[in-house]
Amino acid sequence: MSTTTSAAQADFRWSPPCSDKQPTGARWRDWLRWGEQRVGGFQRRLQRDAAEVLALQQAWADMDDAALDARLAQQRSAFRLDQLRGDAARRLRIEALAAISLAAQRTLQRLPYRVQLLAALAMHEGLLVQMNAGEGKTLTVALVGVLRGWRGLPCHVITSNDYLAKRDVELMDPLYRRCGVSAAAAVHGLSPQQLRDVYAADLVYATSKQLLADHLFDQIALDGASDAMRRRLRELRPQQGCVRQRGLYSAIVDEADSVLIDEANTPLIISAPQPNELLMEAVLAARDVAEELEAERDYRLDAQLREIDFTSQGRERLEAATRRLPAVWHAPQRRDDLIRQALSARDLFLRDRHYIVQDGKVQILDENTGRVMPGRTWSFGLHQAIEAREGVQISQPSKTLARMSFQEFFSLYHHLAGASGTLQGVRSEMWWTYGLLTFVVPTRLPSRLRVPPLRHFADAQAKWTAVLECVEQLHRRGMPVLVGTRRLGDSEMLQQRLAERGLACEVLNAKQHEREADIIALAGEPGRITVATNMAGRGTDILLGAGVAEQGGLQVLMVEPHESERVDWQLFGRAGRQGQPGFAQAFVGLEDDLLQRHLPFWLVPLRDLLARSPRWRGALAHVLVRWAQRRAQRQAFQQRRYLRLREQQLRKQLAFASDGAG
Known part of the structure; x- marks a missing residue:
């Protein structure tokens, strides 16, 4: 049975032929060329649609506020009903963008340019858009956000940090209110009930870390319920009132290369404190042992791979120091791992580069942005080793409750699009990882x-x-x-x-x-x-x-x-x-x-x-x-590729175990 998708709301689908399998070898490059050919032909239609939007802007320029509000309400209802197909849907999309553009002019004093309309049309149809810096990505994302918000289904606008999430909501709020769309920012520090209220909005601005963390918290609260009926039954329980999100339907990614590439190198892990006094005693003892070891004499350090190998002389020193550790760590493998963490805390993780000490706590820094990542900790005792190194109170280790890679998380959205000014060199990875093609918008003004x-x-x-x-x-x-x-x-x-x-x-x-x-x-x-x-x-x-x-x-x-x-x-x-x-x-x-x-x-x-x-x-x-940058990028891509495949394999193993247990 075939299904018909609305061109106005459900958007253009960029599925490559035989897309049921992950591309392997050189085949994904063939799919990429196939997709880029479609983008080339698709660009002519976008140019024609943008020209029609501009023509309607001029024709409706003298429309009074009451008439504009009535037209916006009519188009909002049409998008919500989702009944139009083909040319009628295309015409609705063009008229909607023209009306939203006039609303932006009258509320924000900013009439969208042709390049912004082109980018909005492309994102609405499921593409990544490359726009030059300063050409108005924030307003462009807002145009698409209104179209998404009119559907009444959850739409997330993903930003690089909390500051931008709050700023963009405040900047675009007059436009959203005029168009009958609610918007809110989900930022760190909100209570579960506050987050629940935020996610009730039509548009939710948030970082990818915040969205994935809230998604994992919901998975924990729902106890892994995978189908709609089991979810609804679990939500009826009193303790399930803390479920935060309404679901994952569509996402618009601002600064797409930063969010989808640079910040997706490690999975997000939700954990809970698990008291372990022996570990706290062990990291203090390991710190003292590590202070007696010297690089090259006792161990060799590979800073690039973050690996530490002990020399024969170093192993002799470890054997002699074993009695200073708690008995649980007397086994050679466990002892070596403990000392490696202590050496990593001293030699690989540097204060004011990888972390800061603030208010008596070790807080991790995001190396891509230099921002603090509140609430994040390193695993496997590394965080406690760094705390011991810095002489602050050692926190209790954590037990993993849930984890997911960002690549897998973004694949859960039905519709994914985004924009950035710097997508050069990553279009292949965007296609390979997320199935997203890149549309380059011509510059409005010469640089x-x-x-x-x-x-x-x-x-x-x-x-x-x-x-x-x-x-x-x-x-x-x-x-x-x-x-x-x-x-x-x-x-x-x-x-x-x-x-x-x-x-x-x-x-x-x-x-x-x-x-x-x-x-x-x-x-x-x-x-x-x-x-x-x-x-x-x-x-x-x-x-x-x-x-x-x-x-x-x-x-x-x-x-x-x-x-x-x-x-x-x-x-x-x-x-x-x-x-x-x-x-x-x-x-x-x-x-x-x-x-x-x-x-x-x-x-x-x-x-x-x-x-x-x-x-x-x-x-x-x-x-x-x-040369060094290309080599670093290849290594980072291989790391993300390995992470994606490892997470997929882990999911399959867990699913198999669950089926067998049932």
Whole structure:
């Protein structure tokens, strides 16, 4: 029996031929080419639809508010009924976007441009959209959100962080109210009942971590009920009143590459404290033993793979120290694992880079954004080992209650779409992992962002001196400067060194996240110096002060390249937005982590040679950086691919065990 899908609401389906199996080998590339051919033909229809929306905008420009509200109500009812098909559905979609655009003009004083309409149409039909930085992704997502919200089914707008979730709801709320759509933000710190109220809204803005955590909490509350009837029976129980979400139907992913790629490297685990006094005693003893061990003499450390191997001399020392550990850890394998965690806490996990100590607690930092991840802990005793290392109160270990990878979570949505300004280089992975094709929206205005070749230095001292001199020169000219660092510690060190030169700056990192909105609001003022981690790299619009555009716009300095060129451009994209002038300069030292960790071993001698030979450094530094970034990206993709396959295998094993037990 065949079913007919509404083109206005259920959207275009991008299923490849024979899509019942995960593509293997080179076959997925054939499917990708097949899909891109369809996107090419599909683009002409989008252009025609966008032109019709613009024509209706002009025709309805003089419509009074009462008539516009009546038309919006009529279209909302039509979307809710879901009765139109074919050309009638297409016409409804065009008229709806035209009416929503006029509502945006009258409530937000922002009439959507052609590129925003193109992107909204593409996302509504299930595509990822690549839009240049500053071309209005927030409003574009809101246009699609209204169409989704009119359906009455759960729609989640997924953002990079809580700050953006709350900000976007506040910015777009007048439009949503005018269109008869409710919107709310699900953020960390809300009670279960508050979250339940939030998820009752038509549109829910939240991070992927928040959504997945609430989904897993609901799974725990429903005790694994998989079919609708069993769920309804369980929801009748008094203790099931804390179920939060209404379900997973559609999702619109803002900053899609960050959410779907960069933040999807590890599964999310829900756990509960499980008192274990012996473990707390053991991590303290292991810390003392680890302090007596020396790298190379007692163990060898592979920072890239995060592996620790003991030497024969090290094993002798461990044998002698065994009696200092609780009896449970006297077995060689358990003892070695315990000491490895202690060494990892000392040598691999660094304060102000991987975590901060705040209010007497170890809090994990997101390496992609530099933000604190409240409530998150490392597993297998690592968190307790770090707490022992820092001398804070050791928390109780946890027992895993539920877990799921982000790739598997996103596959649960019936409709998935999104937008980003930096989808370069990940379209194949988006297709392979999520079945999402990428539509590149043409730019509205030509870019005026100047990006000169990267500046290269033999050592860190020379690089930091050059950064400081560059900041001072730009400040003297009255230019606003945004300096992007990868680590919290670097941002504080740079603040101190600028102060020594008599230059005041604002620092935006995990310790000042409450002031994020205020810092960003002033970062474009003349002579302003802002030092920020990647917190300022996504979704933020830095408005230029008076006279800044005429002098060259915002000046962005990146003090160290990231593992991905996309992330570099996320920072560069803070400047030169919406056709304004801007400047972005990258600095790289041959001692930077990227080159230390991700260059193949046979290129290490070349890096060392360049440190001694400035003549060839300029020509080859760029090549080494790009080589290291490509290698880092391949490793990250393989890690995500392995995680996806491992989680799928685990699900099948658990399902088999459950069926057998039943």
